[in-house]
Amino acid sequence: GAGVSQTPSNKVTEKGKYVELRCDPISGHTALYWYRQSLGQGPEFLIYFQGTGAADDSGLPNDRFFAVRPEGSVSTLKIQRTERGDSAVYLCASSRQLGTDNEQFFGPGTRLTVL
């Protein structure tokens, strides 16, 4: 079956612009996670959803970052007033349900470059 998909695969924007990154989880997966991977680093947790609600958004770096999942499936990560430091690969993952033994399946990521 289809895995986690993310669009666009690459996004180049200018400092100060607004961007949206989309994640399509595996069908039937109720938990969805966003991570950010900066160059030379491991992924860092941003936010996760159980259904439509954000169960934990403690990893969002500041109020320029916001994510939604209005129908409990597709999620959009929104970044306002982008800064050069936001340049990174943004990873999305989904799992069947929130839990200790549920594997997170990762998408290929969106590479964001802020000029």
Place this chain on the structure above:
Amino acid sequence: AQSVTQLDSQVPVFEEAPVELRCNYSSSVSVYLFWYVQYPNQGLQLLLKYLSGSTLVKGINGFEAEFNKSQTSFHLRKPSVHISDTAEYFCAVKAGGTSYGKLTFGQGTILTVHP
């Protein structure tokens, strides 16, 4: 809170040689442990996981890891590597005993297998 340290940023090795990628973690609670692999231009893929039970865990592609609670380590091993094992490997932890889904990753180890 949890943290993960991968002791080697790069590991070069010749084909058919054994390899060990080192991972140490820190946590005030019990943890579940994971190794992920990231091939070039692909998403993260789960290699293996330790949740409970036997401390020696076997994963895909001939990899195994051993959980050592006293040394807070979870080193990844393979007795004979192939060119196709060239990739970046990430160790990750998740708080155990709860439904909390956040993964904390190490910085990654780039394994390069030479012919």
